[in-house]
Amino acid sequence: MRSYEIAVVPGDGIGTEVMTEALRVLDRVSSEFGFGLKFRHFDWSCETYRKTGRMMPEDGIDRLRDHDSILLGAVGFPGVPDHISLWGLLIPIRREFDQYVSLRPVRLLPGLTPPLRDGASADVDFWVVRENTEGEYSQVGGRQGTGTDQEMVVQVATFTRRATDRILRYAFDFSRGLGRPNLTLATKSNGIYHSMPYWDERFAEISAEYPDVATSQEHIDILCAKFVLQPERFDVVVGSNLFGDILSDLGPGVTGTIGVAPSANINPERVHPSMFEPVHGSAPDIAGQGIANPIGQIWSAAMLLDHLGEEEAGAHVMRAIETVLGSAGAPLTPDLGGRAATGELGSAIVNAIGERG
Numbered sequence: 001m002r003s004y005e006i007a008v009v010p011g012d013g014i015g016t017e018v019m020t021e022a023l024r025v026l027d028r029v030s031s032e033f034g035f036g037l038k039f040r041h042f043d044w045s046c047e048t049y050r051k052t053g054r055m056m057p058e059d060g061i062d063r064l065r066d067h068d069s070i071l072l073g074a075v076g077f078p079g080v081p082d083h084i085s086l087w088g089l090l091i092p093i094r095r096e097f098d099q100y101v102s103l104r105p106v107r108l109l110p111g112l113t114p115p116l117r118d119g120a121s122a123d124v125d126f127w128v129v130r131e132n133t134e135g136e137y138s139q140v141g142g143r144q145g146t147g148t149d150q151e152m153v154v155q156v157a158t159f160t161r162r163a164t165d166r167i168l169r170y171a172f173d174f175s176r177g178l179g180r181p182n183l184t185l186a187t188k189s190n191g192i193y194h195s196m197p198y199w200d201e202r203f204a205e206i207s208a209e210y211p212d213v214a215t216s217q218e219h220i221d222i223l224c225a226k227f228v229l230q231p232e233r234f235d236v237v238v239g240s241n242l243f244g245d246i247l248s249d250l251g252p253g254v255t256g257t258i259g260v261a262p263s264a265n266i267n268p269e270r271v272h273p274s275m276f277e278p279v280h281g282s283a284p285d286i287a288g289q290g291i292a293n294p295i296g297q298i299w300s301a302a303m304l305l306d307h308l309g310e311e312e313a314g315a316h317v318m319r320a321i322e323t324v325l326g327s328a329g330a331p332l333t334p335d336l337g338g339r340a341a342t343g344e345l346g347s348a349i350v351n352a353i354g355e356r357g
């Protein structure tokens with residue numbers, strides 16, 4: 001039997017709650033489709049940090065290395081500064097494993113009502129491709145004159161040709177593969193003097209290799225407005241680490257909740273494991289209440305299956321999510337306007353997986 005080893009890092013807050021549901025879904029779908037999934041659990045979190053002074057052990061990356069994929073919940077919790085938790089766990093994994101593509105689908109699922117527009121008319125179905133290793137998220141910089149009126153902070157954004165070109169090429173290839181060759185670049189070359197004109201330039205040069213892909217570019221500010229006003233015009237949007245991060249919360253926000261949004265951190269060359277996680281964080285405001293929406297985590301698990309080559313199983317999970325959300329009386333969590341618990345929505349999806357058409 002085909003079998004895969006999955007590293008499971010539930011993390012903090014609702015990360016642990018939504019992970020439970022995703023693992024139930026994975027167990028069920030793998031037995032339906034006849035392959036094995038071996039889960040190895042790593043309880044690295046802000047709790048670990050409080051006990052040990054580290055988010056993960058010194059050899060944490062090495063312990064993850066031999067897995068076929070990593071499924072992550074969310075990290076970060078009040079009491080540990082966010083930059084410590086993020087840079088102690090999530091960002092090292094993305095960078096050490098050269099997961100340079102962050103791929104984030106934005107889709108209006110059945111039963112969801114977009115908050116801003118008439119639901120019937122909104123056709124929201126696009127992908128955000130985010131550069132995931134450099135750019136604005138950098139440790140380059142410093143602070144001097146702390147506490148004085150001369151205090152000064154410098155934060156340097158770095159963009160290499162290697163990383164810029166490879167994410168742009170990935171986005172062009174992805175647009176092609178999707179069969180909707182229409183790629184938008186998120187830029188800000190009017191205000192940011194060096195780096196964004198550079199992105200425009202690389203985008204223009206690489207687009208010459210893809211004459212079949214229609215291109216456009218938008219400054220990030222108006223692009224945000226267009227995500228809200230005309231979401232139907234987008235198929236694939238590519239952006240830097242920061243712009244991609246912002247757009248991939250805004251996109252799902254426009255569909256009604258970020259609780260359903262998944263993401264994949266991909267090492268396309270498959271030299272290292274890729275990592276799958278919801279877009280949302282640990283949601284301390286609702287953690288422990290059992291009301292978090294598990295769909296972002298479950299959809300991330302479906303993307304993990306696609307990446308493993310189990311596309312049929314991944315598509316089946318998506319159908320189960322859509323069937324449940326589209327059915328009358330679905331057990332919806334509060335973010336979707338219902339009163340159901342995380343486990344009730346999870347169970348409905350697990351049950352729908354059993355009903356193979």
Ligand code: NAI
Nearest residue numbers: 074075076077082259279280281282283285286292293335
């Ligand atoms: P957040 O995504 O955790 O929460 C934002 C809002 O969305 C909250 O009101 C929350 O209740 C709601 N929400 C999020 N996921 C939900 C779900 N599945 N179901 C229902 N409602 C949901 O973002 P926030 O508050 O900015 O960050 C909280 C912590 O999470 C911080 O420590 C932050 O650093 C961390 N974080 C971690 C991420 C990761 O692990 N990839 C990503 C974003 C934030």
Ligand code: MG
Nearest residue numbers: 245246249279
């Ligand atoms: Mg984010």
